[in-house]
Amino acid sequence: MHGRVTAGRIVETEAYIGPHDPASHAAERIGRTRRNAAMFGEPGTAYVYRIYGLHWCLNAVTDRAEFPSAVLIRAIDPVQGIEVMRERRGGAWDGRRLTGGPARLTQALGVTGDLDHHPLDRPPLWIAAGVPVPDAKVDAGPRIGITRAADWPLRFHVRGHRCVSR
DNA sequence: ACTCCGATTGTT
DNA sequence: ACAATCGGAGTA
Secondary structure (H helix, E strand, C coil): CCCCCCEEEEEEEEEEECCCCCCCCCCCCCCCCCHHHHHHCCCCEEEEEEECCCEEEEEEECCCCCCCEEEEEEEEEEEECHHHHHHHCCCCCCHHHHHECHHHHHHHHCCCHHHCCCECEECCEECCCCCCCCHHHEEEECCCCCCCCCCCCCEEEECCCCCCCC
């Protein structure tokens, strides 16, 4: 069968938009580097980076090439392969502990840095259209864990969803 | 070469 | 509140 297939519905994201976003890894003062190169690439590809020397975070590149922008996937609602996710996460945990948080979902999905630059419309990792979330159910607020532009409301999540990181 | 610190998480 | 853990970015 599909023994190791895992999938989830995106329920929390953050946007990092263009060189004038001071919180972005591709902010103007930084420019293009080896780490953020994917953000300057084609839309629909993955930007995967390591944080704190420990964890992986997954972004979808969103705007045209050479205009660095990406959406950080911060939480998913498990849809398929929950037992595999629990195994990868090292325990039988609830929704939030399992896939709520940018480094938690990458671990649950088995996403690592070798998927940096990967086109997100094909295996082994892709994003597909799902059931639309009505705007009325989406909250916007400040992005988490940043210091610059800390008040820009570029974090979005399904209101009250049990898998949202916080 | 050397310092500081981060789009986090788990434990104390 | 704090450790884990290391490459990127800034300074020299």
